[in-house]
Amino acid sequence: MSKVTFNVFRFDPETDAGPRYQRYEIEQAPGLTVLGGLLEIQAKTDPSLAFRSACRAAVCGSCAMHINGQYRLACEMQTEMLGATVTVRPLGHLSVIKDLVVEMKPFWDRYKEIKPYLMPGDNPPEKEFIQSCDDREKLDGGIDCILCSCCYNSCPVVGTDPAYVGPAAALKADRFLRDSRDRAREERLLLTGGDHGVWRCHTVFSCQEVCPKDLNPTGAIADLKLGAIKAKLGLRS
């Protein structure tokens, strides 16, 4: 059976002088994913290798990493499609804690800053809010984000301004802006329209390009900008 070489970023900033790549050879097998390979290395060869994983089904967002030149989810990347060598390194804009495990706090801080929850005002109805199918459809895409942070880590603006709201948080903010049940339009536009807000976006579409769920954070950012302009001009949304 053929082999596949895993070329894996290793680094513990507390003990290592600098990062290095370590090579592992494992058996190629039909359906072997990058995550499958990493798990096999950890179980059989090198239990000290550190990475995150949970669902192995592309729904939890744990295993985002840089694989052969692009941010992807390790669990859904088939090694057969990547050639003889799989090169894996951690997410780029977050500091390395160990190997492929990075400090996610800045990502979650941006997420929390936009108030990522419905603000429907007081007195909810006795049963559900009535929302038309058309209004519900406006949430498609926005609600499909698994918060894996591929977009955040591919964004050149995040790289230069860590306080920048970033594509994932913007997508989340836009999801609430679009929700017919939400009553916090003004506040959301203020939260995303500040000095480190959506105006910093260079519209290079890298977030959209890498999204494992084919979502459109760039579009969400444009929507937030449009909303802010309309609000400024006193136009109805």
Place this chain on the structure above:
Amino acid sequence: MRYFQSIVVGGGLAGLRAAIELNRNNVPVAVMTRVHPVRSHSGAAQGGVNAALGNHERGVYDSVEKHAFDTVKGSDYLADQDAVSRMCGDAPERIYEMEHWGCPFSRTPEGKIAQRPFGGAGFPRTCYAGDKTGMVMLHTLYEQVVRFEQASERNEMTVLDEWVVTHLITDGGVCRGVVALDLRTGAAEAFISEAVIFGTGGSGRVYRNSTNALISTAHGVAVPYWAGVPLKDMEFVQFHPTTLVGTNILMTEGCRGEGGYLLNKAGERFMAFYEDSKKAMEVAPRDITARNIMREIAAGRGFENSYVHLDIRHLGEQKIAKKLPGIRDICVGFLGIDPVRDPIPVQPGQHYSMGGVDTATDGSTVMKGLYAAGECACVSVHGANRLGGNSLLDTVVFGAISGKAAGEYIAGLASSGPNAKLADDALRKAKAEIDAVISLEGAESISRVREDLAALMTEKVGVFREREGLSAALDGVKALKARFSKAGFGGPRGLKYNFQVLNYYETRANLDVAEAIVAGALAREESRGSHSRTDFPFRDDGRFLKHTMAHFAPDGPRLDYEPVTLGKWEPKERKY
């Protein structure tokens, strides 16, 4: 030592809902979770959540009572009827609350929460958001946790992620906190609290062929089990009829609820061949459907002797894109097939643990101060077979109930507060144990024991069971425990994000809980719900209308039994 008035272990739906309830009742809480909350396995749930809302045009005559009856019947009469009534009664309120919190349910043409038909349900009562219901519910609850975090002035809502609870701290038989490992540093720490709620999910990874996340090990139920809290009805393991061949990723029951077919290699809808599914066809309950798929394969009418086809092509691209988009993505991503054009190869796989930590209807356990909710608990509302759409419901209903009960328990305590001596003693003991793990020098590989156990359980304790296979499985588990006692700690001993200590605890947990599953299955000489004994093909209410209670002992569980709480519905033959 750290002190929180209450601690929730687990950041999935049950845990987060419990934490919110505690906070709403002004009880500060720390949520300790092995992964960030949105990474929890609750997010993998697809099809939906049951509540008798009557929003569907064919559901106007649905009621709480009908929901409860379907649940009891689905459980093969093993569920406790008082707990079922509570769950189904609370269901509408919990679902409306999720909706008010922003959960983006799909909608009816009138703008109400959409509902779809599911197996074993008399009416379409499964509320859904496309085929990502668990994910949007999990994200919605986490969003609310963030809201509580931001609203609180004195850190009343704290999320500690990548912490693994390894031990309970007890004082005179009362639960007073936990010892937990910080994965980031590898260091253990003691946490004192007045009450602890477990919401750690199911034990699916005791099996190899499982829909469950890699993190869904038996460790969550093992920690209370090791501390003397019994596990209830562990032999009842749900095998989902339709999991993707190879990876066993879930293909939601919604595929069939929306009209999908199950086909054998001759292209026949074989569910019609079997007495117990010829009427309900593809939307028969999961236990029946899984068995009939296995029978079809055994009769030589499956593909490659291992799977059948789930065909949703006739639903059309538009309906698939609207209602089952996640299914399509998974098929394309993991198998390279498009269900719009190709049938999906599926086989039954482990999916859900009906059994779990024994709890009363308010989530309390026999240990004062310790509560459990969701899949790690057994109230019991699912009995011998859970209906699709009742697990998400279980998490939010009993998450809320246990949070409320724990809050009331804390309010009634005469004295409370930090206890440094208790914490230090517990931490010293736990650290000695962890140090012993790190110094293990044996030649056996922990990972290999774990894999061999999972293979054994899949092979011998699956959909169909009989004495010989179960006895062999019990011997097999004991042999694996012996091998495990000779395990070594491989590689470097630096503990930062070193998953070996966790692997050790999880493997030990999987072994002990697997033994409880097998022992319970061997002792239960009848067929009921998911537990199908080929040597005892009928339900035997005379001998076995009772809950199995497994009590931990190092050389294997001690079993005894508790009566089932009946009520309105006397056990009858289960026909669909």
